Structure formats: C-alpha cells, structure tokens
Amino acid sequence: MNMGSGGAVVGMRREDAVYEAVRLMYRGYSTSLAYIGGEANGARECVAAKNELRRLIDMLGVAGRSSTILVELSRIGLGVDEELAFRQLEELVREASVYGIAITIDAEKPNRTASVLDIYKRAASRYPGIGVTLRANSQDAEEELNEILPFSGRIRILEGEEGDTAAYLRLARRAIASGRLVSLAANDEAIRREARSVGLLAALNVEVELPYGTRSELLDEARTRGDRPRVILAYGGQAMV
Secondary structure, three states: OOOOOOOOOOOOOOHHHHHHHHHHHHHOOOEEEEOOOOOOHHHHHHHHHHHHHHHHHHHHHOOOOEEEEEEHHHHHHOOOOOOHHHHOOOHHHHHHHHHHHEEEEOOHHHHHHHHHHHHHHHHHHOOOOOOEEOOOOOOOOOHHHHHHOOOOOEEEEEEOOOHHHHHHHHHHHHHHOOOOOOOEEEOOOOHHHHHHHHHHHHOOOEEEEEEEEOHHHHHHHHHHHHHHEEEEEOHHHHHOO
C-alpha cells in the first residue's frame, strides 16, 4: 500500500481502523482508510479481499462517518484477471456511494500503471467520484495526468522512491489548476514545505496526507496553517478467506 507519508499501521482489524477514523473525524480531521497486505493469488483471495473492503465500507458507513477508502487493484484481481478487478471495483464503488464514502485507486508497480489507468478511466466514466493515484517520479507522469484530467474525482500524488521536488511540484501545480481535489501524499517534509512556500497549499482544492501516528500538536499546527490535513489509516495483513 502506497501511503506516501508512511506511518504506523493502526492494527490488524477493520474495527481498529474505523475506531481511529471516528476519533479523528470527531476532532475535525479527514481520513483515508486502507486494507493492506500482499497481492492476491487466485480469484478466491481476490474475492476475499473485496469482501473485507465491503465490510470496512459498511462498518464505516454505519458509524455515520464519511471518509475515503484506498483500494489496491492488485488485491482485488489486477494480477489475476483485469475484468475481475474492474467488476470488484465497481461493486465497491456502488457500495461506498450508499454511505457517501469515496474510493481512490492506489498506485501499483510501474509496469502496471497502464492497466491501472485503463481501469480507472473505465470506472470514472461511469462513477464520477472515483479517484486515482499518480507517481510524480514516473517518466510518463505528465502524460498520465493528461489521460485522467478529463475525468473527475480526487488526484492523489505520490513522490515515488526517488523524490524530485521540482517534478512533484510541477505535477501538483497542473493537477491543482484543473480544479479537481488533489491530495499531496509526499513523505518528504521538504516537499511539503516547498509546496507551502510557493502557495500550492493555499488552494482550496488541496489537502495534505499525514501518517497515522502524527502527534496531535503537529496535526493541529497543520490545520492552523490551513493545510487541510488528511490522516492515512492502514490496517490488516493477508486477505481474509
């Protein structure tokens, strides 16, 4: 799972993640939840992971809290059958829409980016609120952004393993200018500082991802600065069969 800002895992159970999400949202913070683990092997594991995500959505929805769910397509079928991954993503998006919960597709290995974007564009043409994650250090990042700009939903930007501040800010600036909601998921504080100094964080459609475990005073400071922090809550392990 590409949390961007790193951070601790909340726990093994969805209850752990939902509890923390409710606690943080009660304090006024946005949250994104992710069910982490290895890539699914075979259709049975893909369906099991999808079912766990459905249970997460339902539990969060029953708690009366809106949030975002990060979905790794490799957990629900990308490496097994792309059509299976798409159908399962559709099911999750429909379920999430009942509760006003958003779905954002997480980044995958670079050699799967084209498949991820194909599934995203197909889904986004039917479900406008779905979001997607881009890697700023990808050689094709600018073209990938061009591909997704005609759609709507959140654009989540990772810095990648080799942080390039200039490339990150260039991609972020273009995404922000599109008017779509943008989540800056950079684990390099220097990138966040530079984004703030050049005024990107002042845009009303920008939020900054921070890891679970960030001290309360730092979250409060970020909010006081007007950064609109979003806390990433990851839980779990292998697919529950």
